[in-house]
Amino acid sequence: MKQVRVLLIDDDEDDYILTKAVFDRLSDRYSLSWVNSYEKGINAILKRQHDVYLVDYRLGKGTGIDLLKEALNSGCVKPIIMLTGKGDRTIDEQAMNIGAADYMVKDEIEPVIIERSIRYSIKHADGLRALQDSERKYRAIFEQANDPILISEYSGRIHDMNSCGLSFFGYRLDELQKLPDDVIFKNRTDIEKFRDLLEKSGSLTDFECELVSKDGIVYHCSLSSFIQTDMISVSEVYHTIIRDLSYRKHIEEKSVNLGKMSISEHIAKGLGDEIRDPLSAINLAVDELASDQVLAYSESVQSYLEIIKTNCDRVTRLMQNFISSTETKTLNLQRHSINEVIEETIAEMEDLITGHNIKLTKQLLESEHRVLLDKTKVKSALISVIKNAVEAMQTYPKIIHITSTSDKDMFEIGIEDNGTGVIQENQDKIFEPFFTTKKRASGLGLTHAQRVLTTHNGSIKLKSQANGSLFLIRIPIYNEGALWH
Missing domain, CATH: 3.30.450.20 (PAS domain)
Known part of the structure; x- marks a missing residue:
């Protein structure tokens, strides 16, 4: 059985002799050593050569409490048992609160009592040390x-x-x-x-x-x-x-959007082909009727023919816009300052903004970063979103606020208006082709914007507002791979 090495730290040699006499009555498992000063006690503790320390409360230069504090601050993990000449509950509580394993009165020390105290103190210290090791491992995993x-x-x-x-x-x-x-x-x-x-x-x-x-x-x-x-x-x-899971969610949404765009493109081309021939036939018939000598002088007939012709042209333009908004084209990717793109877009829309008496404010991030993008297409996407904001505002004051910020490797453009906003049930539909709640709107603007930004590995999202709408547009700052061509 492993021997338990006990060190008595006591400046009174008589107390050592009495304590040695008690240990002589214990089994050979326990060995007692002695140092007679505060300094020697600290040095012995720092050498970590003993399993248990018996510390007298009075040590001349300092107290056993002082030594206990210094030992614990030095990393001592072995149990320290405090000894006093007479019982003092205040010292008892103070020692135990600081970290003493036990407290004993010298006059009451008996072989059975001290053996039990040492045995329990070692067991408690071993359990505490295992708990501390577990806590350190948990904390390391927790923090890392x-x-x-x-x-x-x-x-x-x-x-x-x-x-x-x-x-x-x-x-x-x-x-x-x-x-x-x-x-x-x-x-x-x-x-x-x-x-x-x-x-x-x-x-x-x-x-x-x-x-x-x-x-x-x-x-x-x-x-x-x-x-x-x-x-x-x-x-x-x-x-x-x-x-x-935001990145995974983004990938899933992007995959869904790409699927929708692919289907929309297929439908648009097919529908365009199906409508083109009937429209051509109608336009040809209208031209023939308009040039007929019998009908040439009938104002009512010519008026009706003009209505047919105008609406045929409108259907043709609508189909062309639909096909254009769903069509995948090669991107002309070059590096541009995102703020320059925003400023040029605002300049191109100045007449529209001024004509509707709109106050446009902006707060753009000062940055030297250049974004890899197709400038023409991104500007057209921004124009679509700003036009959507213009159409959403019916009462004064009409305000559009444009911001630009950066987040890690993405640029974010915010376009906010104080218009009518989008009700909850329509928020998932606004990027669908032809969906609109506005009069004389095609419902293709946001569809086009989403397609442009998706092909740039970016995104556009509507953020719910108490009043008006806020569209957040994100474009990679550096991204030279995995783009549509």
Whole structure:
């Protein structure tokens, strides 16, 4: 059996002799050594050659409490038992609160008592050390994890969040701990459903929902969580791993949009071919009737023929616009300043904006970054979105606000108006061909804008507003691959 090495730190030699006499009555498993000063005691502890330390409260230069503090601050993990000449509950509590393994009165020391104290102290220290090792390993995994990890409870109180999570959501830990966990959930129904499902089963995997950062950025995320009982506070806590699915969601949406565009292009070409021949026949018949000598002097007939001709031309233009808005063309990619593109677009629309008495404001990011894009097509997409904003505003004052910002490797352009906005049930339809709620609008402008931005590996989204609409357009800053040609 391994020998237990005990060191007595006591400046009184008589106390050492008495303690040695007690140890002589113990089994050979316990060996006692002695140092007679505060300094020698600290040096011995730093050498880590003993399993247990018996420390007298009075050590001349300092107290046993002082030595206990210094030893613990120096990384001592072995148990330290405090000794005093007489019982003092204040010293007892102070020593135990600081980290002493036990407290004993010298006059009451007996072989059985000290043997039990040493044995229990070693066992407690071993358990505490194992717990600390486990805590260090957990903390290392917790802090080094690449995904946000949240520790919270059913009431909504946040206990902890790792560095990745704090960076992801943009909070400091101290401010986050003052907030309920529903602050990071976009929808109240999601947090309620999450808690209910977790409480019923004890664990939850791949719960998808929308989370929001301190700056209002919305992320599509997957939550995997389990419940653990905190033995210290005797409460149940949630350990939740958060995975950002926004990129996957973007890829899925892009795939859907590409599929829709491919179908739209196929339908447009087919429909164009089907309509072209009947329109040509109608136009030919109208021309023949218009030149007929019998009908040439009939004003009513000529008036009706003109109506037919005008509407045939309108149908032709509509089909041409539809085909153009769904047609995939080669991109003329060159590097351009995004702010220059925005400024040129605004200049080209100056007459329209002025004619409708619209106040246009802008707040553009000062940046030297140049974006790889087809300038003509991106300008046409911006024009479509701005025209949509113009058509949406019916009452004064009419205001359009344009912003540009950068986020990692993407440029974001915001086009906001104070018009009628888009009702919830129509928000998923606005990019569909021919969908419109406006009079004398073709419903192809936003379809065209979405196609242009998708072919640039960008995106366009409508952000819900209390009043008006905000379209967010994202274009890669550097992106030379995987573009449509």
